[in-house]
Amino acid sequence: MSVVQKFKLSGPVVKKVVLLPDHAFFVRVMPLAPETPPAGIPAQVELALEGLSPFPVAQLCYGYFCPPGAGRVLVYAAYRRHFTVNDAAEWADADAVLPAFAAWLGLAPAGPTALLVTGTDFVTALGWDGQDAVPAVVATHPVASDAPQGERAALQEKLAAQLKHLPPPTTVAVPAGTSSRDGDEGLEFTDGKLTSHLTTAQLDTLDVRDKAALAARRRDRARNLNLWRAFMGCAAALGLAAVLQLGLKGGRLWLDNRAALAAAQAPAVQDIETKHNLANHIEELSTRRLMPVRMLEIVNEKRPRTIQFLRAATKGLYVLEIEGQTNATPDVFNYQAALKELPACALVELGQTVDRGGITRFTLTVTFKPEALRPAAPPS
Numbered sequence: 371m372s373v374v375q376k377f378k379l380s381g382p383v384v385k386k387v388v389l390l391p392d393h394a395f396f397v398r399v400m401p402l403a404p405e406t407p408p409a410g411i412p413a414q415v416e417l418a419l420e421g422l423s424p425f426p427v428a429q430l431c432y433g434y435f436c437p438p439g440a441g442r443v444l445v446y447a448a449y450r451r452h453f454t455v456n457d458a459a460e461w462a463d464a465d466a467v468l469p470a471f472a473a474w475l476g477l478a479p480a481g482p483t484a485l486l487v488t489g490t491d492f493v494t495a496l497g498w499d500g501q502d503a504v505p506a507v508v509a510t511h512p513v514a515s516d517a518p519q520g521e522r523a524a525l526q527e528k529l530a531a532q533l534k535h536l537p538p539p540t541t542v543a544v545p546a547g548t549s550s551r552d553g554d555e556g557l558e559f560t561d562g563k564l565t566s567h568l569t570t571a572q573l574d575t576l577d578v579r580d581k582a583a584l585a586a587r588r589r590d591r592a593r594n595l596n597l598w599r600a601f602m603g604c605a606a607a608l609g610l611a612a613v614l615q616l617g618l619k620g621g622r623l624w625l626d627n628r629a630a631l632a633a634a635q636a637p638a639v640q641d642i643e644t645k646h647n648l649a650n651h652i653e654e655l656s657t658r659r660l661m662p663v664r665m666l667e668i669v670n671e672k673r674p675r676t677i678q679f680l681r682a683a684t685k686g687l688y689v690l691e692i693e694g695q696t697n698a699t700p701d702v703f704n705y706q707a708a709l710k711e712l713p714a715c716a717l718v719e720l721g722q723t724v725d726r727g728g729i730t731r732f733t734l735t736v737t738f739k740p741e742a743l744r745p746a747a748p749p750s
Contacts (some may be wrong), residue, residue: 385465387557389544390578393492393512394453395446398422399504402436402443411436412581415445421672425449431578433468435475436519437503444504448578455621461579466557467578469542471496475576476566478503484539486526491515493522495529497536507532527699540564546710661743665690667737669713674701680731688716688743692734699723699730706734714742 402411415434416427422445423430432447436560446469461467471487471494479498487494491514497507498626509532513525530539538584545559545566556569568576577584673679681693696702702723712731721733 385557386463386469388461388464389470390448390467390468391489391492391504391512391677392487392494392510395448395469395510396422397444397446397508397510399444399506399508402441408438411443412575415443418445419447423447426522426664433472433576433578435472435572435576436663437478437572440504441502442504442506444508446472447576466573466577467579468573469578470494472510472564473545473568474542475505476559476568476572477564482536484530484536486530486539486541487544488522488526488541489544493525493529495532495539497533497539499536507536584679657683658742660684660687662690664743665736665738666714668742669709669734671713672705674698674705677705685735688738688740690736690737690738693731694734695729695731697729699725702730702732709734709736714738 398418403414403522403560406414411434415432418512419427419430419432429450430447431453432445434443435444436443438582470489470492474485474487477483477485477498479500482500483498485496487496492512492728494510495507496505507527511525511529511547513522517736533539539742543561545561551669556567559566574584574588622719662682666682669692674696676698677694677696679692679694683691685691702720706718706720711716715736716739717735717737719735719737721735723730723732
């Protein structure tokens, strides 16, 4: 039996699809038992074929279509000896082998739809009732490739009569081309007007070749896909490593340039720092001088006549330590309080006090505010 059409597609993966003449297969649409798990559908299909066909399942080329959520299953089969050794050789390297009408099962119309698929030597009617993704009507009839146009038209009318409860059928040809969607995510068939998408899982169930061989192909495909992903992961890691290496080199060059620029500007920076330090030193000499006389002037403003200074010494630029005595002890505390109220004094601390023979000796530590000890500006 001759192959109707075969074609390759060039995409992420080169694929070969073989479409067989529809009239080589008997087709049945059967209800699916409620809540049948996907893993149980192949067993139901084989059981149905045992009852429908006079040949054992092992001698049949068969496939089925039952997308997720479907309430029925479309089954088709052909006696294996209808196909020649040359046909089987053509199938060996194909990615999918299925009847021509099966290419249009991926339409999944939203409402009632009817198609007439016209091949070289057959015509097939497909009808969806809008209640399921699986067609409710599938009928095919052979026709001579050189049959007159009137005979072919009469056959189309006969098949269209089986779609009388559906909208007027759209006539389509066997798909003239196909394309791959995202690498290994199935195939899209088109004739220029309509496009049918079948996933990889659906193509596996539609394929009419030996199921054990197909299972082995699926395992090989999964292994190859994993190897390809591992290869792409390694390539991405190598690419990332190369980018990081370039980034490190670029960063090193940037740092070298910055270091060279800093070295070139070092003399100018050193000159600026020297001038800045000199300016600070000049400012310190002019504004941060030790001014013990001014300190004594400030503390003498509030000193009671009963208090006598015995010793006065500076500690740093802003601290004056005083040792004194008085014959009126309360005046010491009054003097401390008076100094605290002066704007020039930041802190006044009374040290140890000692009473001997009616004389009280004491120490005072006065911390001045820096702005209070700045020298007066020279007259303009």
